[in-house]
Amino acid sequence: ILNVEQSPQSLHVQEGDSTNFTCSFPSSNFYALHWYRWETAKSPEALFVMTLNGDEKKKGRISATLNTKEGYSYLYIKGSQPEDSATYLCAYFKTGANNLFFGTGTRLTVIP
Amino acid sequence: DGGITQSPKYLFRKEGQNVTLSCEQNLNHDAMYWYRQDPGQGLRLIYYSQIVNDFQKGDIAEGYSVSREKKESFPLTVTSAQKNPTAFYLCASNDGGNQPQHFGDGTRLSIL
Numbered sequence: 001i002l003n004v005e006q007s008p009q010s011l012h013v014q015e016g017d018s019t020n021f022t023c024s025f026p027s028s029n030f031y032a033l034h035w036y037r038w039e040t041a042k043s044p045e046a047l048f049v050m051t052l053n054g055d056e057k058k059k060g061r062i063s064a065t066l067n068t069k070e071g072y073s074y075l076y077i078k079g080s081q082p083e084d085s086a087t088y089l090c091a092y093f094k095t096g097a098n099n100l101f102f103g104t105g106t107r108l109t110v111i112p
Numbered sequence: 113d114g115g116i117t118q119s120p121k122y123l124f125r126k127e128g129q130n131v132t133l134s135c136e137q138n139l140n141h142d143a144m145y146w147y148r149q150d151p152g153q154g155l156r157l158i159y160y161s162q163i164v165n166d167f168q169k170g171d172i173a174e175g176y177s178v179s180r181e182k183k184e185s186f187p188l189t190v191t192s193a194q195k196n197p198t199a200f201y202l203c204a205s206n207d208g209g210n211q212p213q214h215f216g217d218g219t220r221l222s223i224l
Binding site for chain 1 (some may be wrong): 116145147153154155156157160168202208210212
């Protein structure tokens with residue numbers, strides 16, 4: 001079982017604040033890094049799939065960066081809104097595998 | 113609309129009983145997955161199937177069984193051998209490999 005770690009475990013921010021959190025993963029045998037958003041009472045939905053070192057992806061106010069050499073990815077949310085409240089999961093896909101290894105998630109609460 | 117349907121939403125199991133969780137997808141995806149979520153832990157892979165009539169054990173397959181007789185269906189049976197079945201179960205599918213996964217809404221299993 002691979003070690004995929006996310007920090008912080010949870011955080012509360014005020015509406016309008018920008019925030020970021022971290023996903024750490026093994027740098028060896030890297031193939032891809034996924035980010036998912038999981039809102040309460042809904043199913044997880046894919047945000048980004050990242051494969052290249054230095055890759056940066058953006059979707060509205062949410063963006064992510066990837067450093068495969070040191071084994072981390074950052075997820076940024078600019079100008080947080082209450083609807084951004086969710087658990088954000090990262091998942092690591094290694095070379096030769098057929099499945100994802102998930103972190104425990106960062107639970108974000110945006111206070112109006 | 114295309115998606116993944118899990119049923120039931122809540123399920124209760126008596127001691128010594130086998131129960132089956134349903135997962136159906138109409139996304140025409142080849143690969144399907146079953147995950148288990150426990151408090152404070154990431155999603156852990158139970159079983160996955162890359163193609164009809166084939167499936168592989170994930171990290172925590174003991175006490176579970178699956179079948180993949182049809183492309184759209186991947187039921188999970190929690191057997192009496194699974195001594196700690198209380199958890200939230202998620203089913204997912206994708207086109208295989210590193211493609212983003214699509215998730216169902218989950219089934220919460222409890223012991224009576």
